[in-house]
Amino acid sequence: MGDADGWSDTGEVPTWEEVARDHGRFLYSVAYRLTGNHEEAQDLVQDVLLRVRRGLPGYQPGNLRGWLSRITTNAFLDGVRRKQRRPTTALPEDPDWVLPSSPAADEEAARRSLPDHLQAALAEVPADFRVVVVLADVVGLTYDEIADRVGVPVGTVRSRLHRGRARLREVLA
Amino acid sequence: MSDEELHDELSALLDDELGADARAELERRLIDDPRLADELTRTAEIRSALRDLPEVEPPPGALEEVVNAVRAMELGERRGRRRRLVGSGVAATVLLWLVVASQVTVPAAATTPDVDGAVALHSAMAEIESAGAPGLRSTHFVGGGDRVHRGFGRSDGGLVSVFTEPGRVDWDGLGDGEKTELAGERAWAGQGDGDGVVVVERRGVIVTIVGAGEMVDDPMILAIVDQVSATGGVSERTWLDRMGELVGIG
Numbered sequence: 001m002g003d004a005d006g007w008s009d010t011g012e013v014p015t016w017e018e019v020a021r022d023h024g025r026f027l028y029s030v031a032y033r034l035t036g037n038h039e040e041a042q043d044l045v046q047d048v049l050l051r052v053r054r055g056l057p058g059y060q061p062g063n064l065r066g067w068l069s070r071i072t073t074n075a076f077l078d079g080v081r082r083k084q085r086r087p088t089t090a091l092p093e094d095p096d097w098v099l100p101s102s103p104a105a106d107e108e109a110a111r112r113s114l115p116d117h118l119q120a121a122l123a124e125v126p127a128d129f130r131v132v133v134v135l136a137d138v139v140g141l142t143y144d145e146i147a148d149r150v151g152v153p154v155g156t157v158r159s160r161l162h163r164g165r166a167r168l169r170e171v172l173a
Numbered sequence: 174m175s176d177e178e179l180h181d182e183l184s185a186l187l188d189d190e191l192g193a194d195a196r197a198e199l200e201r202r203l204i205d206d207p208r209l210a211d212e213l214t215r216t217a218e219i220r221s222a223l224r225d226l227p228e229v230e231p232p233p234g235a236l237e238e239v240v241n242a243v244r245a246m247e248l249g250e251r252r253g254r255r256r257r258l259v260g261s262g263v264a265a266t267v268l269l270w271l272v273v274a275s276q277v278t279v280p281a282a283a284t285t286p287d288v289d290g291a292v293a294l295h296s297a298m299a300e301i302e303s304a305g306a307p308g309l310r311s312t313h314f315v316g317g318g319d320r321v322h323r324g325f326g327r328s329d330g331g332l333v334s335v336f337t338e339p340g341r342v343d344w345d346g347l348g349d350g351e352k353t354e355l356a357g358e359r360a361w362a363g364q365g366d367g368d369g370v371v372v373v374e375r376r377g378v379i380v381t382i383v384g385a386g387e388m389v390d391d392p393m394i395l396a397i398v399d400q401v402s403a404t405g406g407v408s409e410r411t412w413l414d415r416m417g418e419l420v421g422i423g
């Protein structure tokens with residue numbers, strides 16, 4: 001999915017709706033790998049598109065995929081930090097609160113079509129490490145590109161990537 | 174090279190991100206250390222499995238829902254901005270009068286929910302829905318910060334928007350309306366763009382509801398307010414999901 005594969009800009013700044021149309025599936029896929037479920041992936045893509053809409057006036061045509069990766073990463077990590085500030089608790093044990101036990105049919109079908117074990121293992125990797133793993137192995141960025149998107153030195157990328165993969169090894173062992 | 178650095182560089186070796194010297198040293202160590210070589214093999218397997226993952230197929234209509242939600246927020250923001258521009262002069266005068274004349278200070282934790290923004294977003298959603306865009310009624314999303322919004326369909330075909338956010342209401346900051354009670358809680362009922370608006374606070378959660386018709390005595394609205402999370406830590410989004418199931422709407 002490099003720039004040579006059609007991700008380069010044409011030199012014109014797209015609208016956010018064009019970004020959604022042309023790159024929505026890519027954004028969704030990355031969001032799903034980061035969040036691990038469809039509901040949060042949908043929320044993350046929405047957050048990304050809102051940020052894209054706000055950021056487009058200042059966007060310099062260049063590497064659109066890189067720009068989107070950075071926005072997605074920042075939106076994801078912001079969400080993780082927000083959750084850490086306001087942790088959720090288990091809902092009260094009240095029979096009135098019982099939800100249907102089976103997920104929606106489309107959700108179930110999508111789950112079945114994915115390599116569940118690997119996706120579940122990704123969710124076990126700490127968020128900062130997961131971001132680097134997804135950017136390297138799902139998006140296909142180089143260490144320099146990841147360092148630029150995440151805002152950390154290349155050495156930190158190297159370390160987080162290996163530790164993220166090591167955590168995956170442990171979970172999958 | 175420390176042991177820790179050595180392990181970190183295994184991934185870099187696989188990714189062809191090592192300089193010539195570091196690569197040569199690591200390759201020497203791999204020949205002498207079968208455990209390190211085994212770790213490299215297993216890391217390579219993980220890397221390969223991740224790279225072979227297929228692109229995730231969004232559930233049907235998921236991206237369309239997201240795009241419609243962003244469109245609604247864009248439209249709602251534009252309308253809210255226009256309304257705020259008109260109202261800002263009056264609000265500033267009232268605030269100045271309150272501070273100077275009464276020396277009353279509003280507790281720092283109390284906030285005035287953005288009723289204008291809620292009304293603008295609700296009417297934008299209703300407009301987009303009436304134009305035939307699917308899926309919005311089951312969409313819930315964060316409208317910036319901790320505010321969560323979800324639209325629900327009513328049996329009469331109308332739309333109700335519910336916004337939740339953590340905090341305490343600054344009741345004096347709300348505009349013209351009626352101070353009332355709803356589900357045993359203090360509430361405010363007003364109007365906006367021809368729709369009814371209700372603000373109620375329960376267990377540390379501010380709930381703003383926008384919809385057509387009489388709001389305060391509507392059983393559905395009472396059910397919504399009655400189901401505000403019992404613990405403040407439960408995410409508002411989870412609460413909204415449960416509420417949708419319980420009152421049979423959405």
